Amino acid sequence: MTMTLGAALFACLALATLVAAAQPPAGLGTTLASELACPEFPRPAYTEYARMARWLVHQTDWGVVSTLSRHLGGAPFGNVVSHADGPPCRPTGRLLFYLTIMDATAQDLQRNATATLTLSEGQLAGACQGVDPEDPTCAKLSITGRLELVPKEGLEEARRLLFSRHPQMRDWPAGHTFRIYELHIATARLLDWYGGPHDISPADYFAADPGAAGLAQEQAATDA
Numbered sequence: 001m002t003m004t005l006g007a008a009l010f011a012c013l014a015l016a017t018l019v020a021a022a023q024p025p026a027g028l029g030t031t032l033a034s035e036l037a038c039p040e041f042p043r044p045a046y047t048e049y050a051r052m053a054r055w056l057v058h059q060t061d062w063g064v065v066s067t068l069s070r071h072l073g074g075a076p077f078g079n080v081v082s083h084a085d086g087p088p089c090r091p092t093g094r095l096l097f098y099l100t101i102m103d104a105t106a107q108d109l110q111r112n113a114t115a116t117l118t119l120s121e122g123q124l125a126g127a128c129q130g131v132d133p134e135d136p137t138c139a140k141l142s143i144t145g146r147l148e149l150v151p152k153e154g155l156e157e158a159r160r161l162l163f164s165r166h167p168q169m170r171d172w173p174a175g176h177t178f179r180i181y182e183l184h185i186a187t188a189r190l191l192d193w194y195g196g197p198h199d200i201s202p203a204d205y206f207a208a209d210p211g212a213a214g215l216a217q218e219q220a221a222t223d224a
């Protein structure tokens with residue numbers, strides 16, 4: 001079915017591209033399934049933009065956070081950081097980080113909290129098989145907003161959500177001033193198919209259920 005749809009919509013594309021696109025995007029092969037935080041949440045259809053964004057956020061463990069740098073005189077600076085939105089199969093969509101002021105990212109945020117988190121489906125072993133990570137069918141997401149310290153009253157919950165996926169953080173040296181930060185989404189830009197990226201609003205992002213597509217499929221299979 002994917003092949004027919006792909007062929008009908010993108011008949012003008014080169015054959016090689018079609019073949020790549022017709023592969024089930026990240027079918028739950030053994031490699032991919034073992035890599036996912038929640039194998040029960042299959043990859044959403046590429047047309048489900050907000051759901052795809054939520055799926056990427058939940059299944060990935062790290063990304064690149066870009067800030068307006070201090071040490072480079074305002075030039076964009078990207079840093080690899082870990083993130084989590086909740087325990088496996090319990091996504092919240094919240095973007096939580098553990099950062100220290102000893103590192104450039106948190107220093108940049110002190111001056112200007114504007115930041116972008118970038119995620120690639122390519123980090124999931126077994127996903128994007130046979131296509132270059134820059135190929136549009138290998139999903140990528142950039143989320144922009146203010147990256148700020150989590151206030152005291154929210155710390156217990158934020159710690160629970162973040163440390164459930166990054167247990168080693170509990171043991172990071174107390175003297176190294178790690179603090180929990182949250183990226184408050186202003187906008188998100190997703191590319192997961194040909195035809196250009198799609199912007200996702202915070203409301204659509206939080207309304208989407210990364211598990212619902214899979215549950216609907218399961219229901220259909222049960223009913224059949």
Ligand SMILES: *[C@@H]1O[C@H](CO)[C@@H](O)[C@H](O)[C@H]1NC(C)=O
Binds near residue numbers: 113
């Ligand atoms: C932070 O950077 C953004 C993007 O360049 C800019 O719009 C905003 O005015 C800056 N804020 C401050 C406090 O400098």
